[in-house]
Amino acid sequence: MPLRFSLLFLSVLWMSASRSQQSPEGLDYYFKPTTSIPRYVAVTEKKDSGWYREIFFWPEKTLAKSLWFKDALCEVEHGPQSTFDMDGFLKTRGTVDNGKKTGPWLSFDHEGFMTDSINYRNGRRFGISMSFHSNGYNEDSTNMDENGNGVQVSWYDNGTPSQAGAWVQDTLKNKRWVYFYKNGNRKATEDYAMGKKISSACYDSTGTQLPGECEEREATFSENENAWGKFLQRNLNPNVPVDNRAPLGMYTIAVQFIVTKNGELKDFKALTKYGYGMEAEVIRLLKKSPKWIPALQFGQLVNAYRVQPVTFQVTSE
Incomplete structure (x- = not known):
């Protein structure tokens, strides 16, 4: 059912595109085009004053960005621009003139x-x-x-x-x-x-x-820059979305957290909502983390915000 619903939503966007010169496009967590399960879906339409693009959170289906561009490739912003959070609240609003x-x-x-x-x-x-x-x-x-x-x-x-x-x-x-x-x-x-x-x-x-x-210092897991990646690989359960029957595709999960002054991790907040146990798995993993080396600002220990992306892949093999 989730896979069928996803395909149905994208097909509705595609039919709308055919009627009004729109072109739906899947985007990943970093707003880059993707052919896998998207984090965002962008719909672009040619209007008299330029190219208008709406970018929706996926699978939440709420508006993330409302943008105007000078060109069909949507490379030069030109006109009113707005961004929204996942709950639909306005975050930023302003105007861009020729980029x-x-x-x-x-x-x-x-x-x-x-x-x-x-x-x-x-x-x-x-x-x-x-x-x-x-x-x-x-x-x-x-x-x-x-x-x-x-x-x-x-x-x-x-x-x-x-x-x-x-x-x-x-x-x-x-x-x-x-x-x-x-x-x-x-x-x-x-x-x-x-x-x-x-x-x-x-x-x-x-x-x-x-x-x-x-002395200034970013919060780090270890002086060995590869140590954190190895910790993630050793402790992450990559089968979570498979066990929960997620549709085929790649999912980039993002979780925000704080590295405290004593190096502990706290205040975990999922920035994505794909479900199928993936956000919960990343949070479980972060809670298991040993202490980090805390950040320094002006020679003093300070709390630091971090965002951890993790990509899961569900294949037919």
Whole structure:
């Protein structure tokens, strides 16, 4: 029944395509074309003002993206663009002019509250842009000129400053950036020249300077970069979708989790909904993981978000 339903849904899209010049296309987790079981289904239609494409989550069948393009290959975005989460809530909305963001771009959380209002000109941030915490307090404020040069000030959700510094060419940090703890004490300073960090200094929460340069480190499973892949291969049960009679095809499952300051994994959240026990199997596997090497930021241990994709394949052999 699930296989029959999947084929029926795609055939309905195909019949609709024949009548209105649409072309349904299966996309994988990374929005790349696939001939296997898709994570998304894209439907493209030629209209007077360009090519309009809707991308649906699959198998949820809810809208993920609403996009306009200049070309039939959908390579150059041009016009209003919107993205949505799996439950149908608007995530982002803005306009692209010939492949470059322009005007206000807005972001929203799951409850519909605006989290970002960023202005663009010719693909770069321009003018005053703001982002907000869930309690309504300002999180970031930037003021940029037409060349992408400007300043940023950020705050914690209690209103105390968290960081301040300058940007050049929209994305390159420049000159001195200063960071603060939530209690108001200085956390770190970093000196940049056109995006390149020259020097840094870190402090503990009492304001005492730590020795040496600030140490930064991503959360990793082991110093051996192949160790995590070997752990997954040893402990994953690849027969889960077969045992649960999933249709033939490839399924890329994605699970988000947090690596805590002590290296434990927690707060597992499936970002896909294929079912057939696959998301549950990946979460089971992650819960079995030994401790990771936690992330460092400004010389301090911090929590880090990670997303683990795992691909299952169901074949006829």
